[in-house]
Amino acid sequence: MNQSFADKTFVFNEHINTQYIIDLYSGDYGMIEETFADVLNEYASLLENINAAYQVEDIGALKKAIHKIKPLFGFTGFTSIQSQCLQFENACEATPSFHLLVNEFTLLQNSLIQTRSIIEEEKERLALFNSR
Amino acid sequence: MNLSCIIVEDLQVATNYLIKCCEKSKLVEVKGHFTNVPDALSFVNENTVDLIFLDVEMPGPNGFELLDQIAFLPKIILTTSKKEYAYDAFEYKVTDFLKKPFSYERFLEAMQKVQAAPGVAPGAAGGDTETSSDHIYIKSEGKLVRLSNDSILFMESMGDYVKFVTADKKYITHNTIKNLEDKVNKQHFLKVHRSYIVNLHKIDDLRENCLFIKGAEIPVSKAFKSIVISRLNII
Numbered sequence: 001m002n003q004s005f006a007d008k009t010f011v012f013n014e015h016i017n018t019q020y021i022i023d024l025y026s027g028d029y030g031m032i033e034e035t036f037a038d039v040l041n042e043y044a045s046l047l048e049n050i051n052a053a054y055q056v057e058d059i060g061a062l063k064k065a066i067h068k069i070k071p072l073f074g075f076t077g078f079t080s081i082q083s084q085c086l087q088f089e090n091a092c093e094a095t096p097s098f099h100l101l102v103n104e105f106t107l108l109q110n111s112l113i114q115t116r117s118i119i120e121e122e123k124e125r126l127a128l129f130n131s132r
Numbered sequence: 133m134n135l136s137c138i139i140v141e142d143l144q145v146a147t148n149y150l151i152k153c154c155e156k157s158k159l160v161e162v163k164g165h166f167t168n169v170p171d172a173l174s175f176v177n178e179n180t181v182d183l184i185f186l187d188v189e190m191p192g193p194n195g196f197e198l199l200d201q202i203a204f205l206p207k208i209i210l211t212t213s214k215k216e217y218a219y220d221a222f223e224y225k226v227t228d229f230l231k232k233p234f235s236y237e238r239f240l241e242a243m244q245k246v247q248a249a250p251g252v253a254p255g256a257a258g259g260d261t262e263t264s265s266d267h268i269y270i271k272s273e274g275k276l277v278r279l280s281n282d283s284i285l286f287m288e289s290m291g292d293y294v295k296f297v298t299a300d301k302k303y304i305t306h307n308t309i310k311n312l313e314d315k316v317n318k319q320h321f322l323k324v325h326r327s328y329i330v331n332l333h334k335i336d337d338l339r340e341n342c343l344f345i346k347g348a349e350i351p352v353s354k355a356f357k358s359i360v361i362s363r364l365n366i367i
Binding site: 023035068075 | 143144145146148149152156213232233234235236237
């Protein structure tokens with residue numbers, strides 16, 4: 001874990017809420033890198049749970065699985081994805097039919113897949129940045 | 133490093149983040165981390181810690197159920213992603229409530245609250261004269277009422293109030309079970325649940341998860357059951 005680097009500035013991907021993440025970790029880029037790695041370690045299994053719940057059209061399990069993955073986006077500064085998850089959780093709560101969730105789920109699923117790629121890239125860039 | 137803690141959290145990222153915060157602060161040593169309540173309960177029933185970082189929603193029993201069953205009460209910091217639990221957190225008198233993800237600065241604030249909070253002496257017998265008295269005075273209906281220990285059947289939590297139940301009357305007073313636990317005569321009274329203290333001499337029968345006093349069913353937390361049994365005159 002490194003101390004914050006007053007003389008070093010990392011430019012995060014545009015989808016990441018930079019101010020939020022700097023505040024969250026007090027500018028400790030080492031801690032950010034470690035947490036991004038932790039997030040990636042859990043990402044696949046949490047995504048699998050989501051897909052499994054969707055396949056069997058279990059709204060309760062789907063809502064729970066989305067709720068479970070949501071904090072990962074808080075830890076990585078994807079505050080808009082966090083909101084998207086919350087919105088979908090609310091939709092699960094309100095919908096009278098599973099099929100009405102399909103379009104919103106497809107959008108969310110694409111966001112989740114895209115976000116994982118960004119986290120992977122950012123983790124690599126952070127590793128490089130921290131090793132300098 | 134002057135405090136010890138455990139982390140009860142089912143999300144590994146959140147656990148790792150908390151461990152990093154603890155290590156970075158050098159204020160608290162992590163003695164263990166658990167992904168469910170039963171494992172955490174087994175640990176804290178065998179080991180004493182100063183602090184528990186406790187998630188609420190986990191597979192199986194939730195975090196509040198741990199608080200219901202724990203035999204002593206260390207300081208608690210609830211860590212959850214739902215603000216909705218703030219009211220329950222208040223009811224359980226937790227030291228702080230951290231909404232995930234929380235910043236390192238916010239973590240340090242919580243640690244300051246833990247350090248400033250009055251110390252808890254787990255299992256302390258209590259030595260003040262009140263605990264050996266044969267009676268207590270309670271404030272009820274604008275006056276001080278004297279109740280002999282022998283007249284009290286049990287005490288029941290009602291939020292910020294406690295109901296004292298005797299054979300012929302009920303008294304409601306502004307107090308908490310947690311506060312009374314240290315003040316009542318321990319020869320007579322025993323906490324059997326977060327919300328109940330009973331007069332040991334009045335128990336009619338004890339069953340799996342409850343006991344009966346004059347027809348009233350009183351829940352017994354798992355963690356307290358063995359203590360209740362050990363205090364009864366079983367031949």
